[in-house]
Amino acid sequence: MPRKLALAAACLLLATAGCSGAGSTGSSGGDSADNTITALMVGNPQMEDIQKLTADNFTKQTGITVKFTILPENELRDKVTQDVANQGGQYDVATVGAYEVPIWAKNGWLHELSTQAQADSAYDSADLLKPMVDSLTGEDGKMYAAPFYGESSFLMYNKELFAAKGLTMPEHPTWAQVADFAAKLDDKGKGVAGICLRGLPGWGELFAPLTTVVNTYGGTWFEKDWTPKVNSPEFTQATQFYVDLLKKHGQSGAPQSGFTECLNTFGQGKAAMWYDATSAAGTLEDAKASKVAGKVGYVYAPVNKTEYSGWLWTWAWAMPKTTKKADAAWKFISWATSKDYEKLVGEKLGWSRVPSGKRTSTYSIPEYKESAKAFADITLGSIEHADPTNPGLQPRPALGVQFVGIPEFADLGTKVSQEVSAAIAGSNTVDKALADGQKQAEDVAKKYK
Template sequence: MNLTMRALLGATALSATAALAQAETLTIATVNNGDMIRMQGLTADFTAKNPDIELEWVTLEENVLRQRVTTDIATKGGQYDVMTIGTYEVPIWGKQGWLVSLNDLPADYDIDDLLPAIRGGLTVEGELYAAPFYGESSMVMYRTDLMEKAGLTMPEAPTWEFIRDAAIKMTDKANEVYGICLRGKAGWGENMAFLTATANSFGAKWFDMDWKPQFDQKPWADTLNFYLDLMNEAGPPGASNNGFNENLALFQQGKCGMWIDATVAASFVTNPKDSTVADKVGFALAPDNGLGKRGNWLWAWSLAIPAGSQKVDAAKKFVAWATSKDYLALVAANEGWANVPPGTRTSLYENPEYQTVPFAKMTLDSINSADPTSPTVDPVPYVGVQFVAIPEFQGIATAVGQQFSAALAGQTSAADALANAQALTEREMAKAGYIK
């Protein structure tokens, strides 16, 4: 080998080593649900296009993720370059200046294609502070075979009384089939997401117009007693430990007649790879109680960049990739259109191929029917459907969720749980200066 060739090879090796040395590692905090796990499996597409960026994943259970990212961003810890956060955090953190604006994403990202309801929840004073990975509401998922066996037909827009009647008739405890599976695990984003949305349809609210807590009022008693009676009559054992993932597993195993939860679950209960009842699932809107509000929520799991990140440009490249039209097409090519992350883009719902997905229309209708600016029957001073968009909410609602979970476990009565919820919420709201 001549000297020139050796020099060239040496230069190439040095160049490769330098490129490796210059590679930036993005640390991404995310939730341990199916869509996020799927994304991790497809990131070879991103790294092939961005060889100078490496990815390090921190995948956490929902409640733990919320605690970790909240602590990190509030203390400017700088552990993460990309965070998976929700519609609750984005407006609060964006207003605080804790998140990087995404208004300058490339033109081909097409911000205007984002569904207005979802984009609006991630925007503060015209600045987009997070890009939605998937958007969701909640709806009824049910076993069509068990509904037929019970001699019932699920309406497209059921009432809570129909749900209760159907759940009791579909229950077969001897064969470990339970008429309904609902969240019972304590957490502001676990049982309280479900119960707050449900309470809206019962005429309940967290606060009146003077920020006085309302757990001592009849609508909350009606909500909690209905939920506890329903779960005791037709729910699975140990329900106070069950959140989204636990109920998903029960439904996939054929143990739930109905499950009222996130619309994003539809692809997992209808996927024959994972679900034993994939060909026996129907969908309906979340129930109402005749008061003009349905018991469904509005949420987006989104990717945001904390203001303390030293790798903003690389982080923006990843966020744009993971929430782009091209990513949706990538999932469709690998997993089929039914498994594409839903609820983010108008173009997805205009796509004739996606329109054939059995739950596509119900998901969009559910998202569009939730109004965070008018979530309750009576006027309230807050924005948010299954949450109240104030910084204090997550701490208060987690404590309230523990009271309600204890009631479901039989450790306390509904009356005592509500009294404790009222007292602790009043105390915290007074401490924060909302009430005197």
């Protein structure tokens, strides 16, 4: 485990007291000027879009300059956890997710945003989708981050490749059907994989899709009484299926493939299917960024024993308690998550690229409905059917579809993902990976039993 990731995980574990260490100065972040704020964000297309639009719009309107730092998902989590947990104060705003926010709110590391959101009638906080707000709400019932975009997961497929083979994709496919399609569509000679799936280590990379497969196969990380089930038959069967599918019919370089790599692979027409975040559709339908625009079909997340299996996630803007520029930070957050910002993206960059999945009103915009007609309804349906309280076949001890909502999961999930990724690469076995994972899960469970 990399030293930085280990430090980040250790900091996250301190549920009541902050982490101390180098850089723990408590000073305000970034530039000392009142009209400059620092922002740390994940390197997804929606974040790259806001970086392009901020200077000519937000800064021009408010006089507030935003200094952005963009990092890949795993590095972002490492960096933001260190800064927030250490009370480093380097950033005024940061993108965090549904996993971190309730934990960090409980620790007192984030500003609550409900007060500002509800006081600003133009912001229209009632328009925010309830599943997204709920995922960002602390034990006190207040919202501690504002959703930038929301997502579930679904299966994307290349309609031209399916038609060429005379194959028809059902709206609710099973994983067995997906594996059969992948075998028929895999064409290594033409550089086309049957399917693209994440194999990159990380609890939020590999285990985001894989945990949903575990759920629908009847597995779980922990039972209601915190009994660990990482090496159970159901968890093992789901993981072996996932690993075998990738090894037989997945993309080249699968152990190094995360969301971004699969987006590029599928978007270049190099994979027949891709199971991942619903938020990917906006980029895939942008002809300037994708070779498969207009050629993609979208269906619900594949299942085995459950009716639905999509995850629930939001990348959201949070304000660390260490910022000394809370007013400027809220102005940026409220702009970035507003109806006006969605309109700006649509008009300047294309309506399919609107950061959707967070506001009810988005799905009433005529231009958005037209550009997103291939995926908008199924995205909303997937979000509505995702159930973080009951995502599988048995009661759970903590919230979360594709994660377990406890501080220790970041470390546990990442460690197990490293071993599963090694199994995809052929240097480990699933049985060994999950046997080791079971021991680590047993150590976690001792705290909660």
